[in-house]
Structure formats: structure tokens, C-alpha cells
Amino acid sequence: MDLNYSAEETAFRDEVRGWLEHNLPDDLRSKVLEYRELSKDDLRRWHQILARKGWVAPDWPVEWGGTGWNVVQRYIWEEECGYAGTPPLVAFGLRMCAPVLFRFGTDAQKQRYLPKIYSGEEFWCQGYSEPGSGSDLASLKTRAIRQNGHYTVNGQKIWTTLAHYADWIFCLVRTDPTREKRQEGISFLLIDMKTPGITVRPIHLMDGGHEVNEVFFDDVKVPAENLVHEEGKGWTVAKYLLGYERMGTGRVGMCKRELARLKEMATRQMKDGRPLLDDPRFRDRLSRVEVELMALEITNLRFLDQLRGGRPPGADVSLLKIKGTEIQQALTELMMQVAGPFAPVFRPVDADAGFDAFTATLAARYCNLRKATIYAGSNEIQRNIIAKATLGL
Numbered sequence: 001m002d003l004n005y006s007a008e009e010t011a012f013r014d015e016v017r018g019w020l021e022h023n024l025p026d027d028l029r030s031k032v033l034e035y036r037e038l039s040k041d042d043l044r045r046w047h048q049i050l051a052r053k054g055w056v057a058p059d060w061p062v063e064w065g066g067t068g069w070n071v072v073q074r075y076i077w078e079e080e081c082g083y084a085g086t087p088p089l090v091a092f093g094l095r096m097c098a099p100v101l102f103r104f105g106t107d108a109q110k111q112r113y114l115p116k117i118y119s120g121e122e123f124w125c126q127g128y129s130e131p132g133s134g135s136d137l138a139s140l141k142t143r144a145i146r147q148n149g150h151y152t153v154n155g156q157k158i159w160t161t162l163a164h165y166a167d168w169i170f171c172l173v174r175t176d177p178t179r180e181k182r183q184e185g186i187s188f189l190l191i192d193m194k195t196p197g198i199t200v201r202p203i204h205l206m207d208g209g210h211e212v213n214e215v216f217f218d219d220v221k222v223p224a225e226n227l228v229h230e231e232g233k234g235w236t237v238a239k240y241l242l243g244y245e246r247m248g249t250g251r252v253g254m255c256k257r258e259l260a261r262l263k264e265m266a267t268r269q270m271k272d273g274r275p276l277l278d279d280p281r282f283r284d285r286l287s288r289v290e291v292e293l294m295a296l297e298i299t300n301l302r303f304l305d306q307l308r309g310g311r312p313p314g315a316d317v318s319l320l321k322i323k324g325t326e327i328q329q330a331l332t333e334l335m336m337q338v339a340g341p342f343a344p345v346f347r348p349v350d351a352d353a354g355f356d357a358f359t360a361t362l363a364a365r366y367c368n369l370r371k372a373t374i375y376a377g378s379n380e381i382q383r384n385i386i387a388k389a390t391l392g393l
């Protein structure tokens with residue numbers, strides 16, 4: 001197997017790298033690298049820069065604005081963005097709702113929603129989880145009753161990421177509570193966040209940031225044409241979408257950037273008169289993470305190749321979610337070890353004390369990343385999925 005880039009691929013990488021160098025605004029890059037909160041305007045600005053270039057949705061069909069890049073080009077793109085420190089693209093529209101609409105949406109729905117997702121004019125959020133219905137999602141209770149051309153929705157969603165930024169929410173709702181099989185009475189609705197009766201309440205995470213919310217629905221009227229796929233078949237849509245969600249959780253490029261930074265920190269930090277990087281126990285831990293990251297990269301490429309062949313991600317994509325999130329956490333754990341007393345919680349930036357803006361926010365980052373093994377379906381649930389669907393246990 002030849003794992004080197006061809007001359008054309010190297011040229012493509014150089015083009016992407018050069019373009020990012022000139023077009024990623026410095027203030028956005030610093031915010032990402034120093035782990036500062038990105039506002040809606042920050043996220044939209046980067047989205048729109050990419051949309052103007054035609055690079056915001058590489059994996060969409062070309063007729064809808066996709067780039068037509070092959071699997072290696074897409075991989076190079078992700079990796080270069082990770083290295084450069086680009087702000088994330090909000091995945092709920094581009095990488096979750098859009099694939100669902102391409103697969104299940106009517107022509108009218110595609111025409112109405114996709115161009116505005118592409119341009120960044122409308123942001124989306126995901127309304128799946130409810131109190132008591134996270135891992136056991138099929139137990140969800142938010143009720144939608146159809147009458148006179150619209151659904152009336154009542155209930156509550158929780159942990160809704162960026163609901164405070166979103167213009168629209170895609171929601172799983174129960175349209176038929178009488179079905180014996182719980183998965184069968186569920187439908188998939190698109191809901192305008194400006195509709196009367198919707199309340200968004202913030203949940204503050206332990207790093208002090210605000211990214212998740214509770215969303216309440218109180219007699220919210222939703223036009224019946226906002227139903228995606230058939231009524232009662234929302235579970236099929238939900239499962240299709242979850243595969244795409246888990247594809248996006250590996251973050252190999254970003255992990256490589258963080259690994260490089262970790263090595264650099266460990267070279268500067270001294271222990272018993274020698275750089276920490278020379279400490280055999282530290283090197284052992286570092287090497288293990290690096291090897292795992294290389295294995296994740298190859299696995300990621302295998303899944304991308306599968307997508308190129310037109311096969312949607314299956315249950316084994318759970319591997320990416322488990323490994324990717326464990327590596328992200330392991331990297332911040334090692335960084336905390338290197339930074340030691342220079343990374344206490346709530347310490348302000350103080351250049352004289354010998355730590356920089358990145359180290360000052362490290363503890364918050366460490367705390368924030370505890371979420372990674374929970375969202376997009378907890379890692380325990382991913383292991384159950386692999387055991388059942390892939391290993392046949």
C-alpha cells in the first residue's frame with residue numbers, strides 16, 4: 001500500500017494550505033487556538049468565506065454546491081483545516097440535515113432549505129435528546145398532533161447544542177403513542193425556531209461556557225409540509241443521520257495539531273533538569289496516543305472510501321466516535337500533565353508567570369472535553385452497537 005501523496009495530491013494540499021494562510025482571519029484563528037468562545041458572527045463569518053470560495057460543503061452533490069473532491073482531497077482538506085486552526089463549521093445543517101434532505105426530502109424541501117444552509121443564512125440545531133431519553137432515545141415523549149394542515153408540538157428537548165444560535169431545529173417527535181414498537185410512532189419535523197411557543201434556556205457547562213440548552217415547546221404550530229419522510233418513519237431518518245454525525249467526531253487534523261503542540265510543550269517543560277519529553281514514562285504515554293491517532297487516521301480513510309463508493313456509514317462508524325473522542329481526551333490529559341501548576345482552573349492569563357494564553361485556558365478545555373465521550377451517543381452505547389451489529393454478540 002502506498003501511503004504517500006501523489007504529485008497532484010501534493011499540489012492540491014499546497015493550494016489548500018496557501019488559500020487557508022491567506023483567507024483564515026487572524027482573529028478567528030487565535031480564538032480557536034487559544035480556545036476562546038466563538039460567537040455566532042464568528043462561526044457565520046468563516047462559513048460565508050468558505051461558501052464564497054465554494055468549499056463549504058465538499059461532500060454535497062456537485063449540483064448543489066459540492067466540490068466533487070475525491071476521498072483523498074476531502075481528507076487533505078479536513079487535515080489542513082485542523083492544522084490551520086479554522087473555526088468549526090456547524091455540522092447540524094451542513095452535515096446532518098442536508099444529507100437527510102438529499103436522501104428523504106421532497107424537491108420543495110430541498111429547494112427551500114439547502115441553499116440557505118449552504119450560504120450560512122440559516123443555522124440549524126438538533127432536537128433529539130430529552131430528559132430521560134438520551135441513550136434510550138426511542139422513549140422520547142415530545143408529542144406532535146396533526147390537525148388542519150399542521151402539527152401542534154408540546155414537550156422538551158435537552159442538551160441542544162447551539163440552539164441559541166439556531167434559526168431552525170430538526171426534531172424527533174412522537175406522532176403515534178399507541179404503537180407497541182416505540183420506534184414506529186416517531187416522526188422527523190423541521191421547526192422554525194422563531195415559531196411562537198418555543199423557549200430556549202441555557203445550560204452552563206463546567207468550563208463556564210454556554211453551548212448547550214434546554215428547548216421547550218408549548219403548543220408550537222408546525223406546517224405539515226415540514227414533515228420529512230413519512231409520518232411514523234422518523235426513526236429510519238434518525239438512524240441514517242446518526243451515522244453522519246459519528247463520522248464527524250474523529251477530528252484527526254485537529255488532534256495532529258494538538259499532538260504537535262503537546263510535544264512542543266513537553267520539550268520546553270523541564271523535569272529533573274531534562275525536558276519532560278525525555279522522561280520514559282511520559283514518552284510511553286505520548287507514543288501510545290500517537291500510534292492510536294495513526295490507526296484512527298487509517299480507519300477514517302477507510303470510511304471515507306466507503307462513502308465515495310456510495311455506501312452510507314454503517315454501525316462500524318461507531319469506532320471513529322469511540323477512538324476519536326478518547327484520543328482528544330488523552331491529549332488534553334497529557335497537556336495538563338505537562339503544564340502542571342501552570343494550568344489551574346480560573347487562573348487569568350499572566351505572561352510573567354511563564355504560561356501563555358493557551359495554557360491559561362487548558363483546564364477549561366480539559367473540563368469541556370469530558371463531553372466528547374457522551375455526545376453523539378455515549379461511548380458505552382457505541383460499544384453496544386459494535387457488539388451487536390458488527391461482532392454479532
Ligand SMILES: Cc1cc2nc3c(=O)[nH]c(=O)nc-3n(C[C@H](O)[C@H](O)[C@H](O)COP(=O)(O)OP(=O)(O)OC[C@H]3O[C@@H](n4cnc5c(N)ncnc54)[C@H](O)[C@@H]3O)c2cc1C
Pocket residue numbers: 125126127128129132133134135136158159160161162212371374375376377378379380381384
Ligand atoms: C455537550 C453535549 C452536547 C450535546 N448536544 C446534543 C444536541 O445537540 N442534540 C441532542 O439531541 N442531544 C445532544 N446531546 C445529548 C447526548 O446525545 C446525550 O447526552 C447522550 O445520548 C447520553 O444521554 P443522557 O445524557 O440522557 O445519558 P443516559 O442515557 O442517562 O446515560 C447515563 C450513563 O449511562 C450509560 N448507559 C446508558 N444506557 C446504557 C446501556 N444500555 N449500556 C451501557 N451504558 C449505558 C451512558 O453511557 C452514560 O454513561 C449532547 C450532550 C452533550 C453532553
